[in-house]
Amino acid sequence: MNMDRADYQIIKELQQNSRITITELALRVGLSKTPCQVRMRRLEEQGYITGYTALVDHSKLDLNHIAFIQVTLNDTSSKSLAAFNQAVLQITEVEQCHMIAGGHDYLLKVRTKDMTAYRMVLGEKISALPHVLQTSTFVAMESIKDVGI
Numbered sequence: 001m002n003m004d005r006a007d008y009q010i011i012k013e014l015q016q017n018s019r020i021t022i023t024e025l026a027l028r029v030g031l032s033k034t035p036c037q038v039r040m041r042r043l044e045e046q047g048y049i050t051g052y053t054a055l056v057d058h059s060k061l062d063l064n065h066i067a068f069i070q071v072t073l074n075d076t077s078s079k080s081l082a083a084f085n086q087a088v089l090q091i092t093e094v095e096q097c098h099m100i101a102g103g104h105d106y107l108l109k110v111r112t113k114d115m116t117a118y119r120m121v122l123g124e125k126i127s128a129l130p131h132v133l134q135t136s137t138f139v140a141m142e143s144i145k146d147v148g149i
Helices: 005-016 022-029 033-045 078-088 115-126
Strands: 065-073 094-099 106-112 132-139
16 A cells, blocks of 8 residues: 555544544544545554554553663574563563664563562563573663654
């Protein structure tokens, strides 16, 4: 599918507010309601839009502590990477996990209540993941932009 300006604008608007009405969405992207709805459904059906989610206030959930962890594995064979990938999916405190290029193999974003909870997650969960050789932690002091386009 070739996407045009309207398709990109639909995606951008839905990223800003996925609960926007189709009428308001159509107005913002410069289409009438029916063509806008058809495009939105097509973007969903073709996998450009994979789902909708709620943004939450982490302070109200008492989950203000964010740490980024660089993980180095002792083995980067396909089998070892697959084992790590499968296991890291089971750790609920890991919000994001990215395989990266450079001196480390993965970058994880971990959200917990506080440093004590983070130390438990690091020591008992992340360090116990398959093939973890070493980790380096960077604690976020302030979030400037947490969700965006």
